[in-house]
Amino acid sequence: MATPRRGSRPTPQSELITENPTGREKGFKAENIRVIAPTAEDAEVAKRLADRLAAGDGHRINPSDRTLVATIQASYERKRAGVSPEVEDFTLSDHERREFRAVQPTDTLRYLIYRYKYQKHPELKVIEQHPPCVQIEPTSICNFRCIMCYQIDETFSHKSSGFMGHMSLDLFKKVIDQIAGSVEAVTLASRGEPLLNLEILEMIAYCRGKFLALKVNTNAALLNERMAHGLLSSDMQTLVFSIDSADKEQYERIRVNGNFEKILANLELFQKLRETQYPHSQLVVRISGVKLNEHQEIDRMSNQWKRFADVVAFTNYTPWQDSYNNSVNDVTTPCTELWRRMFVWWDGTVNPCDFDYKSVLSHWNITESGQTVQDIWTSEQYDDLRKRHLSGNRGSLDPCRRCVMM
Ligand code: SF4
Numbered sequence: 001m002a003t004p005r006r007g008s009r010p011t012p013q014s015e016l017i018t019e020n021p022t023g024r025e026k027g028f029k030a031e032n033i034r035v036i037a038p039t040a041e042d043a044e045v046a047k048r049l050a051d052r053l054a055a056g057d058g059h060r061i062n063p064s065d066r067t068l069v070a071t072i073q074a075s076y077e078r079k080r081a082g083v084s085p086e087v088e089d090f091t092l093s094d095h096e097r098r099e100f101r102a103v104q105p106t107d108t109l110r111y112l113i114y115r116y117k118y119q120k121h122p123e124l125k126v127i128e129q130h131p132p133c134v135q136i137e138p139t140s141i142c143n144f145r146c147i148m149c150y151q152i153d154e155t156f157s158h159k160s161s162g163f164m165g166h167m168s169l170d171l172f173k174k175v176i177d178q179i180a181g182s183v184e185a186v187t188l189a190s191r192g193e194p195l196l197n198l199e200i201l202e203m204i205a206y207c208r209g210k211f212l213a214l215k216v217n218t219n220a221a222l223l224n225e226r227m228a229h230g231l232l233s234s235d236m237q238t239l240v241f242s243i244d245s246a247d248k249e250q251y252e253r254i255r256v257n258g259n260f261e262k263i264l265a266n267l268e269l270f271q272k273l274r275e276t277q278y279p280h281s282q283l284v285v286r287i288s289g290v291k292l293n294e295h296q297e298i299d300r301m302s303n304q305w306k307r308f309a310d311v312v313a314f315t316n317y318t319p320w321q322d323s324y325n326n327s328v329n330d331v332t333t334p335c336t337e338l339w340r341r342m343f344v345w346w347d348g349t350v351n352p353c354d355f356d357y358k359s360v361l362s363h364w365n366i367t368e369s370g371q372t373v374q375d376i377w378t379s380e381q382y383d384d385l386r387k388r389h390l391s392g393n394r395g396s397l398d399p400c401r402r403c404v405m406m
Pocket of ligand 1: 335336338352353354394400403404405
């Protein structure tokens with residue numbers, strides 16, 4: 001049943017949202033991404049892999065990861081030979097090769113294994129003890145009201161809704177302690193703007209040396225000098241600035257409460273500090289928007305923003321702003337999120353995705369005793385969700401039956 005609404009919602013700017021996805025794959029369509037900075041080539045990746053195996057790194061990983069590395073090596077050989085890929089084959093995409101360039105040589109296998117699990121396990125429906133990625137929400141509060149976002153649902157974002165709050169540093173550390181050493185990818189973002197949490201820089205600092213793919217997504221509105229230094233002096237791998245347009249008018253109509261000149265000034269400041277005070281930073285900066293309509297052109301977007309970024313992209317759109325009222329659809333493909341990511345929200349609620357921003361699918365809270373990331377990920381209830389998707393029965397779950405994510 002649809003979640004009842006309370007209060008009024010801003011009028012959707014429907015002419016700005018003309019995409020009408022009937023199915024959505026995670027990530028970027030090739031035509032919607034521009035890698036600005038030089039990337040590694042396939043041959044370079046294959047050579048680094050071979051060098052590290054020759055250096056004995058293969059003996060320092062467990063047997064199942066060793067099998068996986070052999071699969072990756074064979075994938076590169078098949079690609080080089082022009083042979084059709086096997087179903088388990090995996091080679092890095094353009095933007096992954098950009099990240100790979102920044103990876104220390106000693107972390108070569110570690111990075112490739114992590115990317116394999118992130119990309120291929122959801123496709124092959126493999127579950128290990130931990131999710132490939134944990135997305136932690138420093139706050140559910142946002143200073144913007146973007147037209148494609150659940151923040152425009154006042155039954156969610158109103159301060160009296162019960163859904164709004166900041167994660168405590170103690171809870172954050174508890175989650176990090178559970179996953180460090182077992183999970184490589186951690187994203188600090190979900191339903192709110194992470195920089196609104198006053199302890200965000202302490203959170204990022206606590207992650208130092210623990211992950212191979214720490215990422216923060218921000219709208220850049222609060223990117224002042226102190227914040228820029230905190231982000232640039234961390235060992236975070238990826239910083240994403242969420243910007244959807246090269247054009248002021250369109251940007252401000254999509255990112256409601258956003259000020260184009262202010263964002264531009266913040267990025268100027270960040271880039272100046274990055275170049276002058278952190279010239280050896282390995283941080284990959286991505287400017288990424290949501291593709292809502294045909295007027296958002298990737299080349300214009302890239303030309304406007306490339307001086308601040310290593311990658312410029314549009315992600316595929318999902319109608320997040322109306323998760324519980326979208327029409328029921330006939331998608332039967334299992335949703336890859338159930339094999340890829342787990343979300344931990346500010347109050348400890350654990351959820352499989354943020355399309356379900358009110359946690360209808362959730363049975364879990366990390367603050368309760370006996371509930372760890374590992375326990376929840378491998379729990380019967382989580383597995384029941386996967387089984388229902390695998391049996392073509394996602395229509396029995398709300399909001400999965402209204403969601404196009406595949
Ligand atoms: S609502 Fe269901 S189908 Fe949609 S992203 Fe979440 S788990 Fe996947």
